[in-house]
Amino acid sequence: MAKQPKQSMSRALQRRENINGYLFMLPSLIFFVGFVIIPMFMCIFMSLTDANMRDQALPHFIGIKNFVDLWKDEDFLGALKNTFLIVVVSVPTVCAFSLWVASAIYKLKSPVLSAFRCIFYLPVVTGSVAVTVVWKWMYDNYNGILNTALKGAGLIEKNINFLGTPGIAIWCIIIILFTTSVGQPIVLYVSALGNVDQSLVEAAEVDGANHMQVFWKIKWPQIMPTTLYILVITTINSFQCFALIQLLTSGGSDTDTVMFRIYWTAFKLTEQQGHFGYANAMGVVLAIFIAILSAVQFRLAREK
Template sequence: MSRALQRRENVSGYLFMLPSLIFFAGFVIIPMFICIFLSLTDANMHGSSMFGNFIGFANFVKLFSDKTFLRALWNTFLIVVVSVPTVCIFSLWVSSAIYKMHGAARSFFRIVFYLPVVTGSVAVTVVWKWMYDNYTGIFNYVLKGVGLIDKNINWLGDERFALWCIILILFTTSVGQPIVLYVSALGNVDQSLVEAAQVDGANNFQVFWKIKWPQIMPTTLYILVITTINSFQCFALIQLLTSGGSGTNTVMYYIYFTAFKLTEQAGHFGYANAMGVILALAIAALSALQFRLAKEK
């Protein structure tokens, strides 16, 4: 291929990519740098200047003495640590069972598990809120019916249960996509290697661990990263169910509350951006660790 033809193809490729690049730059790259800059200021939406005064790393120093932020950070990490492994393990287990079914049954169960993903988050949350209701909720009704509890439990108002209730909802709405991906990944496993291992006397666990697991590792890595990011960004459930109360405050909700509910006091908008930077660094660090561990496997 001549250089002129190669250059023309490169230009054509970039022109096709240009709309997406403009969108990515305008709504991801530029806002990211604005966020980093505002985190170094005392910006306030009610101030005379939207960029405020430069104060260096004062917001970051303040963050790690803010008990509310530290509690929100702990809650966020708890959600990630609990939900990510359980979503991956459960999705792999279910997809392994679904993959063995015939075409119609396999499609049916994929639809069933994927339905919460395409259903509006508000609609899903309203249903769960009714199920958790202190007086008419189905959980209290069933548990009292079987004699496990004597009186109704305030699931979303009691700090002992509220955060775990949020994690349960997040789990049920997060398994759909991984199940679909794992079913597809299992379908791409080289069956000749599986059959050869079985002929050599390998049991089901050995076949899975030595043959299937390495081949679905790229899918597993993708699921881990996406689930981690989604868990860190848990916001809608918190806002619609508890508004950060009952010990369910997360970093994402605290960012929203600080930026848009406390802006009558100076410095809160820049302070919220500092939280956003910390959250982005935490996501990036954990994702990098997952990539490193996956490469070692």
């Protein structure tokens, strides 16, 4: 009997704390629901319709027709192929390069380390339009610095049309994406490596472990959460490559990506029947691929 009031008070306290917690979450929750959850369901719903700018009436439900059409659409399949190429190339290289750089610099003295952090982080904080315009000048077909340098060094006779040649343009874009993507992973890895338990490192060294063994047996498992975060973020960013394509090639020279195709279908091909529905279907397909790849990465990291 004596315990009852105590339990009831505890429940009331718990409820109040819960309410406070939810109130703190509320502002973020409103934005999350309004700008993520609701658009996500709208996107799924629209992908099953023939929604179109030209028809002012309500869209018609057409089942999975858009998804069936997507697999016959050569332009979409080409964009999907390019998107996967960007992901497959840029995710491992960004991770490996940033880990290598971070390993080399994390023990440096504070001012030098800060300078390196700034240098590598600069492309991240610089506006993507500014970065792209500078790269566009460098890649220029007529008087770009790359062509001038290669010609000056006697490596080429005729200028290379970097952004106008299929097979080259996509790699030029991957290089830019690489430079803008490595900043954050380097900073994160520097921090993660600095937080590795030194007593374990010293114990391993006392036991005769060499540098490689210390890295793979002691440090690597401890920075695995950071690696997983970097893998997922880089994968999502690579899947969503849009600004570079929009500003450099408009999807030409075999550089179309799914994100760019979504924009183009939704807002340029407005005379195409059901273009909004079709663009939403592309968005759903892209989200599914991102989800699958992220799940695989989580699973692999957990197994490790």
